[in-house]
Amino acid sequence: MKRTTYVAALAGLMITACAKDSGQTDDASPATGESPVAQSSVSGTCSMVSDAEMSEALGVPVTGREETTSTRCIYRTAAPLVYADVEVDRENADAAWQGINAGDSLIGAQQDSLAGVGDKAFFGPRDRLYFRKGQAFVAIEAGFDEKVRDRALRIARLVSGKL
Numbered sequence: 491m492k493r494t495t496y497v498a499a500l501a502g503l504m505i506t507a508c509a510k511d512s513g514q515t516d517d518a519s520p521a522t523g524e525s526p527v528a529q530s531s532v533s534g535t536c537s538m539v540s541d542a543e544m545s546e547a548l549g550v551p552v553t554g555r556e557e558t559t560s561t562r563c564i565y566r567t568a569a570p571l572v573y574a575d576v577e578v579d580r581e582n583a584d585a586a587w588q589g590i591n592a593g594d595s596l597i598g599a600q601q602d603s604l605a606g607v608g609d610k611a612f613f614g615p616r617d618r619l620y621f622r623k624g625q626a627f628v629a630i631e632a633g634f635d636e637k638v639r640d641r642a643l644r645i646a647r648l649v650s651g652k653l
Contacts, residue, residue, distance in 0.1 A: 534557050534560035535562055535563040535576055535577070539576070541555065543648060547645045548567060548573075548644075549641065550567045550568070553566055563576050564576075571633050571635045572633045572641070573631075573633050574630065574631070574632055574633075574641070575630070576629075576645065576649060577628065578628050578649065578653075579627040579628075582627070584627075586627040586629075590620050590629070597615070604619070604621070607621050607647060607650055608623035609621075611646065613639060617639055617642065618630065619639075619643065621650065626653045628649055628653075632645055
């Protein structure tokens with residue numbers, strides 16, 4: 491019994507250590523649970539769009555944001571199904587665009603093309619919006635309800651205007 495508990499605990503620690511992002515810290519505030527990275531970052535994707543601008547695009551107030559990497563920002567609201575997950579890749583846009591198209595082709599996913607957002611744009615699986623503008627590739631997920639595509643489109647226009 492003790493050996494089984496030890497092995498399970500060790501496995502849990504290994505999974506936690508392996509899953510942690512290399513730039514992530516354990517300095518979360520115990521009172522709020524908010525990561526200092528999310529609140530202090532000014533150079534990545536979170537710095538592109540203010541909370542007020544994203545609140546307007548989402549149609550509800552942003553209650554917090556988290557910059558998981560310098561290329562990805564998640565804006566949260568009080569409604570768990572309404573949020574914005576925005577990824578902007580300025581270094582590997584060609585490869586990212588080719589990869590998402592190849593992946594969609596491989597699984598037979600429908601791509602609903604869009605006009606008026608960047609140079610090329612489409613909705614992929616799970617109503618995720620992808621677009622290219624110049625040397626940037628952007629992926630946007632705007633929640634999971636009946637208004638997700640409208641929100642994603644507003645967010646895409648907002649982000650596209652800042653590239």
